[in-house]
Amino acid sequence: MSIEAQRAREALGGRLRELRRDAGLTGRALAALTGWQLSKISKIEHGKQTATEGDIRLWCRHCHGEEAVPDLVAAVRNIESLWMEWRRALRTGTRQRQQRSLDLYEKTHTIRVYNPNMIWGTLQTAEYAETILRQLVGFLDDVPDDVDEGVAARMERQQYLYRGDRRFNVILGEQALYTNVGGPSVMRGQLDRLLAAISLPRLSLGIIPRNVPYEIWPGPMFLMFDERMVMLETYSAELTVTEPREIALYGRAFALLQRSAVYGEPARQLITQALAELV
Numbered sequence: 001m002s003i004e005a006q007r008a009r010e011a012l013g014g015r016l017r018e019l020r021r022d023a024g025l026t027g028r029a030l031a032a033l034t035g036w037q038l039s040k041i042s043k044i045e046h047g048k049q050t051a052t053e054g055d056i057r058l059w060c061r062h063c064h065g066e067e068a069v070p071d072l073v074a075a076v077r078n079i080e081s082l083w084m085e086w087r088r089a090l091r092t093g094t095r096q097r098q099q100r101s102l103d104l105y106e107k108t109h110t111i112r113v114y115n116p117n118m119i120w121g122t123l124q125t126a127e128y129a130e131t132i133l134r135q136l137v138g139f140l141d142d143v144p145d146d147v148d149e150g151v152a153a154r155m156e157r158q159q160y161l162y163r164g165d166r167r168f169n170v171i172l173g174e175q176a177l178y179t180n181v182g183g184p185s186v187m188r189g190q191l192d193r194l195l196a197a198i199s200l201p202r203l204s205l206g207i208i209p210r211n212v213p214y215e216i217w218p219g220p221m222f223l224m225f226d227e228r229m230v231m232l233e234t235y236s237a238e239l240t241v242t243e244p245r246e247i248a249l250y251g252r253a254f255a256l257l258q259r260s261a262v263y264g265e266p267a268r269q270l271i272t273q274a275l276a277e278l279v
Helices: 003-022 027-034 038-045 053-062 066-082 094-106 126-139 147-161 184-197 244-260 265-276
Strands: 083-085 110-115 167-173 203-208 222-225 229-233 237-241
Touching: 003 038, 003 053, 003 066, 027 038, 027 053, 053 066, 094 147, 110 244, 126 147, 126 184, 167 244, 184 203, 184 265, 203 244, 203 265, 222 244, 229 244, 237 244
Parallel strands: 110 167, 167 203
Antiparallel strands: 083 237, 110 222, 222 229, 229 237
16 A cells, blocks of 8 residues: 555544544444444554445444545545555456546646556557456456457557647566567567657657666556656556655656666667567
8 A cells, every 4th residue: 555545544544533532432332333343443543444435434323423424435435546456446347447547648748657567558559458458357356358348448548649749758678578468479560569659759768678777676667647646557456646755756766767768769679679589
């Protein structure tokens, strides 16, 4: 959980503690009324556990604070949005998650992307994207198989590379050119796509060669939307960072990664070399 999500959880716990005290209840008394363990009351109030929406309603009912329910439920949902498990993010399928990216693009002027191992989604071919999304659907339980719709939505994002005044600053690790997604045929098409895209006026595509020193450790894949949001992906969840101090750290990291990247003809040569090594 991010620092911001933890702070939000602690703040929520503090508000619930105030409600309990205003009602003249001890933690033990509230536990008895709700049928919970006393330890659950303590964990929620000290930010060690996030209250569910049902917990909020029950807490407020016993503390005579029903008027606070809408604000507190909104606070819970905000915490959940900062750390979104893929099972919940994809419960209606892959297309809706791709649509969220479209909505973010509409509101963003500059997008910064770093991926050390994979091709960034908006530069993917349909075949490459289909392989990734099918792996995702197969990996997670209870995710609807709407891969074709998800791929179509991901391809729709590419329109922003050609219109509007957005700028895309993308850094890939050289390994991204060699990570085998879908086999040689898919990779050949994907690398050809990179060669075609590298000269787009709205795109700055840098590649960090495998043999150059990094000025900061490689770290995870992340996307920055202006200075207001950073998104990271793990095997289990999607993390959203909106705390200004944390966003500033990712901005510094991106600047350091840029120092190790090559652009223009040197980047093109790295892609061409990877293409030549496909068998």
